[in-house]
Amino acid sequence: MSDLFLGGNTNSVLFATAEFAPAIKVGGLSEASSGLVGCLRSMGVDVDVVMPDFGLIELIDAIETPLRGLPWWCPPVTVRSGWTDTCGPITLLAFEGSTRRHPYVDPSTGHGWPDSDVMFLTFSAAVATLAEQLRPDVVHCNDWHTAAAIALLPDDVRSILTVHNLAYQGWTDPAWASRFGEHGDAYLHHDAFNPLAGGLSLADHVVMVSESYANEAVQETGGFGLHERLVARGSALTGIRNGIDIGLWSPSEDPMLPVTYDHDDLAGKEICRKELLRTAGFEHDRGPVLGVVARFVHQKGIDLALEIAPFLDALPAKLVIIGSGAPELMRQAQDTAAAFPESVHVFGGYDEKTAHLVVAGSDLLLVPSRFEPCGLTQMQAMTCGTIPVVTDVGGLRDTVKDTDRHPRTGTGYVASAPTPMSLLDAVHRATRGWQNARKRASIQRRGMTADWSWAAPARAYVDLYSTS
Ligand code: GLC
Numbered sequence: 121m122s123d124l125f126l127g128g129n130t131n132s133v134l135f136a137t138a139e140f141a142p143a144i145k146v147g148g149l150s151e152a153s154s155g156l157v158g159c160l161r162s163m164g165v166d167v168d169v170v171m172p173d174f175g176l177i178e179l180i181d182a183i184e185t186p187l188r189g190l191p192w193w194c195p196p197v198t199v200r201s202g203w204t205d206t207c208g209p210i211t212l213l214a215f216e217g218s219t220r221r222h223p224y225v226d227p228s229t230g231h232g233w234p235d236s237d238v239m240f241l242t243f244s245a246a247v248a249t250l251a252e253q254l255r256p257d258v259v260h261c262n263d264w265h266t267a268a269a270i271a272l273l274p275d276d277v278r279s280i281l282t283v284h285n286l287a288y289q290g291w292t293d294p295a296w297a298s299r300f301g302e303h304g305d306a307y308l309h310h311d312a313f314n315p316l317a318g319g320l321s322l323a324d325h326v327v328m329v330s331e332s333y334a335n336e337a338v339q340e341t342g343g344f345g346l347h348e349r350l351v352a353r354g355s356a357l358t359g360i361r362n363g364i365d366i367g368l369w370s371p372s373e374d375p376m377l378p379v380t381y382d383h384d385d386l387a388g389k390e391i392c393r394k395e396l397l398r399t400a401g402f403e404h405d406r407g408p409v410l411g412v413v414a415r416f417v418h419q420k421g422i423d424l425a426l427e428i429a430p431f432l433d434a435l436p437a438k439l440v441i442i443g444s445g446a447p448e449l450m451r452q453a454q455d456t457a458a459a460f461p462e463s464v465h466v467f468g469g470y471d472e473k474t475a476h477l478v479v480a481g482s483d484l485l486l487v488p489s490r491f492e493p494c495g496l497t498q499m500q501a502m503t504c505g506t507i508p509v510v511t512d513v514g515g516l517r518d519t520v521k522d523t524d525r526h527p528r529t530g531t532g533y534v535a536s537a538p539t540p541m542s543l544l545d546a547v548h549r550a551t552r553g554w555q556n557a558r559k560r561a562s563i564q565r566r567g568m569t570a571d572w573s574w575a576a577p578a579r580a581y582v583d584l585y586s587t588s
Contacts, residue, residue, distance in 0.1 A: 131257040131585040132166040136247045138223050138240070138265040140169060141365075142472070143177045143207050146223060147415050148362075148496050149263060149284045152329065154207065155365035156581065159574035161208070165582060170250060172243045173200055173212035175219035180204060187213070190249050191272070193299050197246045213246045230447055237292035240265040241315065245299070248272035258585045264290035267319025271303040280584060281323035282360075283316070285493050286337060286344040287419065290315040310345070320349045325584055326357045329494035330515030334359030342491065360581060361518055362494040363574030369479075369500045376476040381505075383568040389480065389505050396481030399474070400440050400465035407436035408554040410547065411482030411506065413475050413497045414489075416445030416453075421488035421511070423449065426456045427540035428547060432463035435551045439486070442467040442478050480504040484550050490538045492516050498532070502567030507560070508532035509550045511543070519572075523563050524549055531567045 135157055139150035153169070160167050171177075179202030187197040200212040217239055225232050233239070247269040251259050255274075261267055261281045267290075270279045296313035297304035307318030320326055328334035334357060336342030338350045350357055368374075371389070372382040378395045381388025397405055414420040425439065432439055441453055441464070450468070457464040467474055479485060485501035487510040494515030498508040502519075510516035512534050523530025533553070535546035554560050 131582075132254075133160070133168070133258045133260050133585060134247070134251055134254060134256040135167050135169045135260045135262075136244075136266040136269060137169065137171060137262045140171060140207055140210070143204060143210075144171065144174065144223060148494065151365060151496055152282075152284060152362045152494070153262060155363055155574050156578055158208075158365065158367070159363070159578040160581065163578060163582065165585070168211055168254065168256065169207070169209070170211045170213060170247055172218045172223075172239065173198075173214035174221075174223060176221075177204060177207075177210070177212060179210070179212065187246055187249055187253075189252060191245050191299060191301075194242055194245050194249075197242075197249075199250065211250075213243055213250070215242055215246070218243070237290065237296070237313075240290065241268050241292075241296060241299075244268035244315070245272055251277050260581075260585075261319060261323070264288055264314075264316035264319070267323075268296075268300060268307065268315045270319050270322045271300040271307065278325075278585075279323045280325045280327060280581075281319045282327045282329065283320070283337070283493070284329055285419075286316070286342075286346060287491075289317065289344070289346070309349075317346055317349055320346060320353065324356065326350070326353055327581075327584070328357070328359045330361040330518045331359035332517045333493045333514040336491070336514060358584075360577050360584075361515055362496060363577045364496055364499045364503065364572050366503070366573045369503050369572075371480055371504045374476060374480070376473045377480050378477075383505065383565055386505055386564070392477060392481035393483065394481075396440065396477050397438075399477065400438075400467075402438060402462065402465065404462065407438065408483035408551055409481065410437055410439045410484045410486045410509070410550075411478040411501075412439065412441040412443070412486050412488070413478055414441075414443045414487070416443050416449040418446075418449075419490055419492070421490050421538055422453060424490075424538060424540050424543055425486055425488045426453060426464075428544045429456045429460045429464050431544055432460065435548060437463075437484075437547065437551050439464045440467075440478055440482065441465070442470060442475055444470040479506060482506050483554055484509050484533075484547075486543075486547065487511065487516055488535075488538065488543050489513060489516065495519070499572040502531060502570065503572055505564040505568050507550060507554070507563050507567065509535070509543075509546050511535050511538040513538065523553060523559075529566065530563060531570070532563065 141150035182202035309317040492514040520532040522534040535542040
């Protein structure tokens with residue numbers, strides 16, 4: 121049955137990633153990994169997931185074996201294969217230094233771990249060694265954390281590198297090049313060892329997580345210093361837009377919401393909205409609620425959203441923000457909430473249940489990103505009947521159509537640039553649009569009935585697995 125569905129394609133895939141939701145979740149990489157893998161498995165593709173053993177996942181029925189044949193410089197690695205209730209089958213690679221409380225940053229200082237390079241480069245070399253033993257048809261790498269594996273793969277194993285964010289490249293000491301064999305030099309970029317750069321040059325195929333991001337990436341302004349390498353890949357570089365995990369994001373069966381609803385009856389959404397207003401501590405209900413769900417990093421433009429706070433009361437609209445990350449951005453958000461307590465609320469920290477309430481209970485979801493490879497929250501919002509207000513960048517451009525420019529097909533509001541003025545203009549238009557019940561309902565319906573699932577993107581990956 122699954123073979124029929126795949127047209128006879130039975131490629132086996134070793135999927136290497138640093139994050140996998142819900143077990144290890146920092147950002148969108150986790151949800152993109154688990155969403156894609158879940159969909160591929162449901163299609164019958166044989167996918168093994170391999171991650172570093174941070175010591176954060178309890179495996180059920182774990183089988184442990186030493187990994188043989190590692191490069192001379194690697195510490196001993198133990199392969200721990202088992203499964204978890206929420207992630208399914210998973211393989212963890214454990215070695216001295218792999219254990220840490222967070223994949224990237226020391227939670228007590230908020231700074232990146234000083235040995236992230238050693239950890240992820242060891243992991244990458246171990247992934248290549250594992251591939252030598254398992255002989256999958258394809259190794260599917262994700263971001264810089266796994267991109268150095270490509271240097272050491274056997275010739276008959278194909279490689280795909282998906283780039284979720286060009287801003288993170290893993291720069292480190294050029295001396296690492298000599299540890300990655302004959303292809304090690306491909307990783308040298310501006311006198312540093314740059315795992316992402318090498319992976320971009322060596323992978324059989326490079327995937328950017330949306331078509332617009334693929335177009336931005338080959339330009340000097342969007343390539344984060346790597347555009348020339350990307351241009352050189354020609355047709356081996358494509359964009360495949362992410363999907364969302366509709367098992368997790370479906371208002372008709374979301375156990376995290378106070379009540380469920382669907383596109384035929386939005387009464388439940390109104391209850392979620394009231395619950396959100398109550399949780400945020402707002403006393404008055406005037407105008408639409410604008411939600412923001414994001415990591416607190418410069419990319420996400422939280423500071424741009426905060427600039428519109430003084431105008432919210434006059435629109436009228438309210439702003440509710442949830443996320444975690446850079447302490448200085450969090451302070452800035454909390455100061456703004458303190459200055460405008462009737463218009464702005466910031467949840468101090470991220471939790472899944474509140475994030476679902478913000479996405480489903482808000483009227484509008486603001487995504488003020490300076491750049492956005494794909495973005496997932498705008499799709500989650502549309503599924504929940506929450507109208508997205510986004511900047512015109514990357515995957516946001518590919519998923520949201522401005523309703524003032526396309527009255528019959530629009531799904532949200534697009535700010536022409538990531539600036540406070542443009543955002544204010546889009547939020548103003550969205551507020552007026554929201555007040556028009558008929559217009560609002562048709563935008564909501566279009567967003568809720570569109571297919572944001574992984575089905576189509578996963579099929580595009582299956583095609584690549586067989587042709588790359
Ligand atoms: C990164 C990107 C985001 C993308 C996600 C999953 O977090 O910043 O745009 O949606 O990866 O690919």
